[in-house]
Amino acid sequence: MKDQNYKSLIATFLKCNANQVFLYWKGRVALFAILKAMGIKEGDEVILPAFTCVVVPNAILYLKAKPVYLDISADNYNMNIDLLEESITNKTKVILCQNTFGLSSNIEEILQIAKRYKLYTIEDCTHGFGGEYNGKPNGSYCDAAFYSTQWNKPFSTGIGGFLLVNNDKLINPVRLLENKKVTPTLGEKITLSSLLLLNKYLINRFTYWTLLKLYRFLSKRNWIIGSNRGEELSEVNMPYNFFKGITSVQINAGIKELSLVHSVNILRRKNSKDYTKFLISKNKTYVDENLVQNHLFLKYPLMVRDRELIFHLAEKEKINLGDWFLSPLHPVTENLEQWGLKRELFPVADQISKKILNLPTDVSNNNRVINFLKKHIELIE
Ligand SMILES: Cc1ncc(COP(=O)(O)O)c(C=O)c1O
Structure with missing residues (x-):
């Protein structure tokens, strides 16, 4: 029902x-x-x-x-x-x-x-x-x-x-x-609802990086439900029970979240416009507004000179940047031939994936992000 x-x-x-x-x-x-x-x-x-x-x-x-x-x-x-x-x-x-x-x-x-x-x-x-x-x-x-x-x-x-x-x-x-479709197990339902609760009540500006690193460490080893199972990133064989259905936990969360989507999307559109305006004013790479009418910026792409350094500075200043896509086949950076992809045949994707990071578009106050960009403007392309 x-x-x-x-x-x-x-x-x-x-x-x-x-x-x-x-x-x-x-x-x-x-x-x-x-x-x-x-x-x-x-x-x-x-x-x-x-x-x-x-x-x-x-x-x-x-x-x-x-x-x-x-x-x-x-x-x-x-x-x-x-x-x-x-x-x-x-x-x-x-x-x-x-x-x-x-x-x-x-x-x-x-x-x-x-x-x-x-x-x-x-x-x-x-x-x-x-x-x-x-x-x-x-x-x-x-x-x-x-x-x-x-x-x-x-x-x-x-x-x-x-x-x-x-x-x-x-x-x-x-x-x-x-x-x-395989039915998810009770264990998977419990883990997922615990993760959703943790995400709601424990994640904040101060805990984010520690918990994110812990989540990635645990999920890579398949010790908890993660965005990817370890083997999805290292081989091309279908994981056990891959073809799985949805749980009531996800359905309940989805019904709640959908009621917020409109207001979050208004924020996403406003923030991305502000980022575009800022990047134009500084003569940096931006996304052409004509391309994005009524599109949604889930994240705003930014080209940078030293990605590692920027991530490090952002973590210190508690600015939440995204890492999509670190490679033409994110998040795998090595041995892409296994997926039939030779990097050198895709020079644009290859170059972009070496320089890109993403600005958050769902923040209620983007001043902190823009001030961070201003402070490190020499690192932005
Ligand atoms: C472009 C793109 N396609 C597909 C997916 C897969 O979505 P899901 O994680 O729900 O399987 C992702 C993942 O995050 C993605 O970024």
């Missing part, structure tokens, strides 16, 4: 029907479900940007299909559409575009190309829930879109994800997979 309620609430935001929405343990599971429903199999090719989270190519590789990466555009951190057509072969089945940091890809052009070659399209909206493209919610245009509700996402259920299916023909295949 509660899951129907949650689906309806999501559907209201996405201006779709609740029966187009499917719920999963994580966003990557939603991606796996739609690829499977599209019939993706060994030898098929899926085109995606070379600036994403490693769990995205993982979902493709779990089906023994091949991720075909495209370098990105420095304007919007999404796939460079000029490279799209030349990467299509007779094995290509899907174009997977992304709204990196909330910024949309140029969807019309992607859809035109996809139509010409009869390819499926999927939008990775893990950063883009709440943003719009040409007056419609992100995720409305492709055959399907998937979303994440992990810790740092537009709204959070700790971990979690959902799928929006726009192509009627795919609804049934996705529905057929519903009974294949």
